[in-house]
Amino acid sequence: MPVLCSSCSEKRAVLKRPKTGHSLCKACFFWAFEEEVHQTIVAAKLFKPGETVGIAASGGKDSTVLAHVMKLLNERYSYGLELMLISVDEGITGYRDDSLETVKRNQQQYELPLKIVSYEELYGWTMDAIVKQVGLKNNCTFCGVFRRQALDRGAIMLKVDKICTGHNADDVAETVLMNVLRGDIARLRRCTAISTASEGDGVVPRCKPLKYAYEKEIVLYAYFKKLDYFSTECIYSPNAYRGYARTFLKDLESIRPSSIMDIIHSGENLSVREGVKMPVQGTCNRCGYISSQALCKSCVLLEGLNRGLPKLGIGKHHRLHEKILSQQPLTESEERKLKSVDF
């Protein structure tokens, strides 16, 4: 006997919602998914009418669903937003070049303006070239730091008021876990925030409208809506630590689906004991971007690449930053330490 949709009791259920366990028909699932994103946006007051919002678009399932749902809700509920797509081209042959083709098709499908910023034009390095120098162990550190700044630069070029990203509930739960495992209190406190205010010049406020959407539901939504997205993994995707956190989370989810939401709630309700030292945010002496050190992470990584000392930005070499800033030469042993790379 076919199972009837538990919401409309008329049509045949085609799926069991991973988040709630309800059996739903396609139309009721779409409605439930979209309404939950709308409720998230309204409850957290993510946008104001008249704002220009840049959607960080990679061509992957999360950002494609985000672009689709943002356009739909903006029209359905008259948010009054001007939407745009911002993409970052990391310069990864065989991966990003193909996924950007998807973004370009999305641009046509959703009729939204698109700006692509590339690592090559911003930093003078593609990820292909970076991997050649740093190997496949720490490449995601470079990529992540550069991407954060690249999105801000793209957003500023487009004069957007806010950036929204496709981070989903699984991503947030994973980040909570990783920060607990690393003991990174400052990040742990920040990572569950649904939106960030501008932290200084050159930093555009960000928000995550899909923060409470399960990855499995995003995949189902994209599949049933037949959205055009790119599903290949990055060819330089070792990110081992996140990978372990992800596998652990998936194991927990298979036993208890609410684990994802429970971890997010734990992170949201965590309070840090008074007196715990937090890094003080300042600005980078070189490029002016926010930083808790004299040089921002991006400038340190770039300096390391340009000097052929890739380890400079990996690990803690803060005491060398002053030397770099004042263009002092490094000692032989410092150079040796910063050159060696484990591939």
Ligand code: SF4
């Ligand atoms: Fe960049 Fe790593 Fe993501 Fe690939 S997997 S796009 S190298 S952060």
Ligand code: ZN
């Ligand atoms: Zn800097």
